Amino acid sequence: RTFNGHIRRWRVGKFVMDSFALTEISRVLAALALVLFAALISRWQAVNLERQMLIATARAFVQLIAIGFALDLIFAADHPAAILLIIGVMVAIAGHTSGTRAVGVPHARRVALSAISIGALLTLGLLVGLGIFQFTAQQTIPIAGMVIGNSMNVCTLVMRRIQDEIEARRAEIEAALALGATGRQALAPYLKIALQSGMTPIIDTTKTVGLIQLPGAMTGMILAGASPLEAVQLQIIVMYMLIGAAAFTGLAAAWLTQRQFITPNHQLRQPN
Structure with missing residues (x-):
């Protein structure tokens, strides 16, 4: 059987x-x-x-x-509507999961859903628009799964790191705001730290790919009978794709998260 x-x-x-x-x-x-x-x-x-x-x-x-x-x-x-439906479901689940992990961030699920959607849309749009992949179910759905899964992890790391930095540096941030800094200016150093935290794992993985481990796409192709050189070409595309997705999602998550902690009057919101 x-x-x-x-x-x-x-x-x-x-x-x-x-x-x-x-x-x-x-x-x-x-x-x-x-x-x-x-x-x-x-x-x-x-x-x-x-x-x-x-x-x-x-x-x-x-x-x-x-x-x-x-x-x-x-x-x-292989219908476009079915492809988009599956991608939408994956994004929704990823947004819910990431938002649930970012406890303490106001409107965390909404922020996560928006950030992951932006990252997935930009990354997949570029991949299809540049002709790297075709908009077919067999190509788009597996690639979307990798992009969205990676984006979910990056989003969670960025949101949680921003929250941690704000809690630890609240007095410094409030002092900067009192001296006339805008919310974006006061939080800029901590957004940078959060972006570094979110993108470091995929950057480290890219640095060591092929040396410490054979990643999933490459391993799958080799097990399926493809030549190692063909598998390497696909894996290179995947690694570059994941770095781009991490950057898009991380930036969106940082920008949207900082907006949840700063009032329209450029004051730091009090913790719940």
């Missing part, structure tokens, strides 16, 4: 590769053994994470199987 015991042809840009899912249920069960070992270690060391591990494992299985069936239908239809 197999999940998808057949090999499908799919195209990414000008690269053609053979893509296959795990062909034997036994292989999935074998991989599950690693999770069980991790749960046993957690129980042995009284870390108390085994329940969360097992729940996360079950959720990942169900979610990935479900999205696999859904993408089968969407790829077959």
